Amino acid sequence: MVIPAEQILIQTVNGLVNGMILALVASGLTLIFGIMDVVNFTHGDLVMLGGFVGAVTVAATGSFWLALGSAAVTVGLFGAVLQVTTLRPLVGRDPLTTILATFGMSLVLQKYALWQWGPSARQIQEPLAGRFALFYLEYPWYRVFTAALSGAIILALWLFLKHGTYGIWIRAATQDRIMAAAMGIPVPAVHTAVFAIGAAMAAASGVLFGPLGGVTQTMGLDFTLRAFIVVVVGGMGNLAGSILASIFISLLEAYAAIFVSPAQAVIVSFVALILTLLFRPTGLFVPTPK
């Protein structure tokens, strides 16, 4: 069976673009898991909330940038409130309780979105219309813009973590939260801040994804599942690993979509997850543990 070269090329670029959006979602999730061992089942729904806030903002103001900003800030603050009210009281308890709590919150958020914005999908207008010539094909500018912006946000996160006092606090508390506390680092506040940052990044992904796939109440589940696959394949708590894994998984799905429908293409991601757990459970993109 001969696959036309254009298809492979397009799917490669699509894979990279989707990979960058997924990386934005997954890095927030991996940061949260790394620092407070919380398996956050709400994460995809924060993407969804961001999408809705973004859609509503664009409809009201026409500005995509404002939509991005308001979604990140609103959902970021909401994330902080969520962490303080539902997760902080559960610190030190059986990890199953946080899984149940975040799962329950996910259901609440989906129903809230349904009540607030109704059952029909929302659209967000592409801020950048038109296509450009990619070799002998035409590729939409917006998709490239999305990948670039996701990359920029992740880079900003990386720089924040590497320099400055708060970056040190986050990395210290991720490594050893007890010793970090003994050094005067306000660990509970750091946890809340990290959750808020993860939520804001998820919200931004929702807005970026809006023009590509629309915003629906149930879109969260797809993101949560894929983000979890990425976090496992990339190595739990490993930021660079989750970015590489996001691209890897998205490329796999994009290539699979040449042969089957996109809904079925997700199967390859699960296969990757299972293989990783079987053969390299610490993560594919993590150096062999010493």
Place this chain on the structure above:
Amino acid sequence: MLALEELHAHYGKSHVLHGVSLRVGRGEVVGLLGRNGVGKSTTLKAVMGLVRPSAGRVVFDGRDVTGASPHHLARLGLAWVPEDRRIFRVLSVLENLRTGLDRPAVSPARRAELLEKVYACFPVLAERRRQPGGTLSGGEQQMLAIARAMMLEPKLILLDEPTEGLMPRMVAQIREIVRLLHRDGVAILLVEQNVPLTLEVADRVYVMEKGVVRHHAPAAELRQAPAVLRQYLGV
């Protein structure tokens, strides 16, 4: 500076501290000796808020701080140097120091001063300032753990077995550091297995046995009559 009053603590169902009482005066070096497993480290952890006391009080610098959170205690001037050092392995030496140095109350000028002072005490840390903490040798990590605590400008340091596993040359260095801190007016509660070292640097010594303090004497007295210690420590 620090007073423990009838402190009790449990690990789950296990009753580990059975009413520990001791005091550390301002600027004093106080030793805490005892065999393995009597609860010396647990005592330090209970003071630092890492183990919740089930009964009793901890008073630090005039305040009742029983069960206070560790980060609050660090801000009040209590520093903890754990038995296993607990260096942040992925952070560089400088970043390890900064976990204690970067406090809002401390001006950039003062931070530079503190850093210079600690580099003067521990030249090896200055050399290795950009290296990840995990690449340091055992002795160097111990230096870093103490230097890191010094960054908090503490009023009292809880030092848990600083000489454990160190070569004699490094043990001598630790002794000098304890003396230096003492000269600077920092109080120290020193948990140690190394009895001669403890008797050399401490003003007073408590001896624990099975979760309680069993004996208490000035170090000078114990230096003259070491037989007493043999009774409790078997040394």
